Amino acid sequence: xxxxxxxxxxxxxxxxxxxxxxxxxxxxxxxxxxxxxxxxxxxxxxxxxxxxxxxxxxxxxxxxxxxxxxxxxxxxxxxxxxxxxxxxxxxxxxxxxxxxxxxxxxxxxxxxxxxxxxxxxxxxxxxxxxxxxxxxxxxxxxxxxxxxxxxxxxxxxxxxxxxxxxxxxxxxxxxxxxxxxxxxxxxxxxxxxxxxxxxxxxxxxxxxxxxxxxxxxxxxxxxxxxxxxxxxxxxxxxxxxxxxxxxxxxxxxxxxxxxxxxxxxxxxxxx
Numbered sequence: 336x337x338x339x340x341x342x343x344x345x346x347x348x349x350x351x352x353x354x355x356x357x358x359x360x361x362x363x364x365x366x367x368x369x370x371x372x373x374x375x376x377x378x379x380x381x382x383x384x385x386x387x388x389x390x391x392x393x394x395x396x397x398x399x400x401x402x403x404x405x406x407x408x409x410x411x412x413x414x415x416x417x418x419x420x421x422x423x424x425x426x427x428x429x430x431x432x433x434x435x436x437x438x439x440x441x442x443x444x445x446x447x448x449x450x451x452x453x454x455x456x457x458x459x460x461x462x463x464x465x466x467x468x469x470x471x472x473x474x475x476x477x478x479x480x481x482x483x484x485x486x487x488x489x490x491x492x493x494x495x496x497x498x499x500x501x502x503x504x505x506x507x508x509x510x511x512x513x514x515x516x517x518x519x520x521x522x523x524x525x526x527x528x529x530x531x532x533x534x535x536x537x538x539x540x541x542x543x544x545x546x547x548x549x550x551x552x553x554x555x556x557x558x559x560x561x562x563x564x565x566x567x568x569x570x571x572x573x574x575x576x577x578x579x580x581x582x583x584x585x586x587x588x589x590x591x592x593x594x595x596x597x598x599x600x601x602x603x604x605x606x
Contacts, residue, residue, distance in 0.1 A: 345406075345427060345460070350476045350477050353476050354461070354474050354476045354479075354481070357451060357453075357462070357463040357476070358484070360398060360402075360451060361449070361467070361472050363401055364397065364433070364465065364467065365467045367390060367394050367397060368394060368440075368449070368467045371388065372390075372440065372468065375388055375389070375390070378441050385438075386437050386438060387437060388434075388437065388440070388441060390433070391414070391415050391434045391437060392415050394433035394434065395416055395431050395433040396416065398413075398431050398433065398449075399411050399413060399431065402429050402431075402451075403419065403421075406425070406429070407422060408421040408424040408427070409427040409428060409429055410428040411428070411431065412429070412553070412554070413430070414431065414433065414552070426456060427453065427454065428454040428580070429451065429453055429454070430450075430557040430558065430580070431450070431451055431558075432449070432451075432554035432555060432558060433449055434449065435448050435449070435531050435554075436448060436531035436532060445466075445469055446466070446530055446531060447466070447468070447533075448465055448531065449463070449464075449465045449467065450464055450465075450532055450555075450557075452554075452556070452557025452558035452559075452560070452561065453561070454557060457579050457580040458578070458579055459557045459561050460477070461474075461475065461477070462557065462558040462560060462561035462565075463558055464559050469533075471483060471536065473536045473539060473540070474562065475561035475564065475565030475566065476561065477565060478564075478565060478567075480539055480562050480565035480567075482539075487540040487566050488541060488567050489538060489540075489591065490544050491541075491591060492544040492590050493591050493593035493594055494594070495519070495523050495594065495601075496522065496523070497524050498524055498545050499523070499524060499545070500519065500520055500523040500525070500526045500527070500544070501526070501527040501528070501530055501538075501543050502516060502526075502534070502548055503528070505528070507548065507549060507550050508549040508550065509549055511606075512549035512550070514605060515547075515601075515602045515605050518601050519547060519598050519601050519602065522597075522601065523544075532555075532559055534546045535562060535588060538563055538568055538588055539563045539565075539568060540566070543590075544590045545588065545589050545590070546588040547573070547585075547586065547588070547598075548585060548586045549573065549584070550584060551583075553580055553581050553583075556583055556586065557578075568588055568589060568590055568591075569592050569594075570586060571595070571599070572584070572585045572587065573585040573586075573587050573602055574602075575587070
């Protein structure tokens with residue numbers, strides 16, 4: 336994994352240093368996840384009716400500790416715990432989703448991941464999407480992205496009729512969002528359901544061409560966007576706006592600008 340050392344991206348770390356730090360976080364999260372995968376004795380249900388486990392909480396606390404120790408000036412926001420403020424000297428924020436796809440995790444499925452995003456001025460600039468049970472760690476910093484330290488790139492598909500589209504579940508869309516998704520889906524080569532954060536990683540690596548999601552939270556978004564854009568994909572919300580914290584709640588992700596424009600044109604006509 337190499338990056339241009341002269342590009343300062345975060346505090347005193349250049350791109351390569353930040354990419355290495357993100358990749359090293361997997362050594363913290365994976366042992367905890369492995370301890371509890373298919374070995375849970377209890378599953379809690381949160382007020383939003385989604386599950387949470389001791390693995391979610393433990394991974395987030397461990398990642399928070401490691402990040403705070405290295406970057407004491409930064410804010411840290413996670414899915415399971417309140418925001419912790421740094422000393423205010425840097426303007427950077429870290430966003431953690433300890434297990435993206437907790438439903439898959441508690442059902443013994445392997446397609447879940449740990450997400451860590453780095454924000455500067457509320458815009459995602461670096462991210463980790465780790466799929467621990469698949470031994471696939473995706474890192475994106477600046478204009479580069481890697482899977483297990485090997486450079487990755489999107490497919491290059493430009494036409495909707497050739498595109499492989501994915502979303503986690505139609506149930507996550509608003510009524511309007513689902514209408515937009517169905518209009519795009521009808522024009523693509525095929526549509527796949529399920530996958531959670533793995534879909535974004537697969538798009539970055541060239542195995543999917545389009546991913547559309549709706550009703551997302553910041554922790555669902557901020558770690559995966561830099562992986563896709565670092566690889567060379569085009570990402571916006573469903574209105575075509577750039578991704579920004581905390582406003583963005585939907586994603587339109589495409590392998591190429593041409594494919595993104597084609598999908599967005601259908602969305603705009605349907606809206």
